Amino acid sequence: MTSDHDHHGRPAPLEIVMRHLFTKAASLAAVAMLAFTAAQPAQATQSREGARDAAVAPAYFEMTDITRSTFIVKLVEERQINHARALVNGETTVEPHVVGRIVKRPADYNPRWSFHYDPQTVSFFDYAIEICDATVPYVEDHLDEAGGPFLPGNVFCPWTSTLVREVPAP
Template identity: 80%
Template sequence: MRHMFTKVGSLAAVAMLAFTVAQPAQATQHSEGAQRAAVAPAYFEMTDITRSTFIVKLVKEREIQHARDLVSGATNDEPHVVGRLKKYPASYNPGWSYHYDPQTVHFFDYAIEVCDATLPYVEEHLDEAGGPFLPGLIFCPWTSKLVREVPAP
């Protein structure tokens, strides 16, 4: 019985996280329609506990400004990256078979364990992502940290 409650609790937590990631994207579609087209994407190098590096593309003005504030040291709030993965390479993120969907990227202080993993572990287990491993393809590496802004490719 305890195992069933654990599964139900995990599924509920994943559903809440997916809603949290998806909700802001839906809200901005209505309020930033024309403005979104005017925002130039920004690219940031991210690292984790493994010291691997990964490029994150940001397309929302609020997220770009927050990332710049993190890199400059202007803020320490919500230092970690969360978003929904795309299971194919992106030209701006060489060496990886996956990338974040730029429309879903946000920042967080704390998140549930079910979306945590390291960059290399995701690469090694990408075929399992979206099932019990990283349900909903939500990836929130707890040790993620933006290192610097990088030029657009």
């Protein structure tokens, strides 16, 4: 028997506490990293805005998930718009899923839902951590919980998200 176990062979209380703290710290680090990653497109936009000759016209794309619900995503970054068009046109399969921060209010281009992506934060991914994964209807049904343990930082990364088509501006 080692010193980190009690006389019944169970982990000592200190070991249990340390495991719990390590798990919490690792979870918080993952959330912080995700928030940092999702914030980068917005920061990049802000730093380049003065350097742009002309503003890029926003583009709108219909997204679906495993529930087959549709959701409109507004893109404002030229790089993201080009990537979305390449996905829709079948020119790429890289980073097919949508990630970004949600705003808890409807948008005129996405009136069916009580939330939308902040266009400045939208990006694409191949794989993401589970903590930001959900379906569109689940987010709608639990929107009041978003930003806490559910979708920390309001970062939403539906693993089954797929862009279906580009849609006209509203």
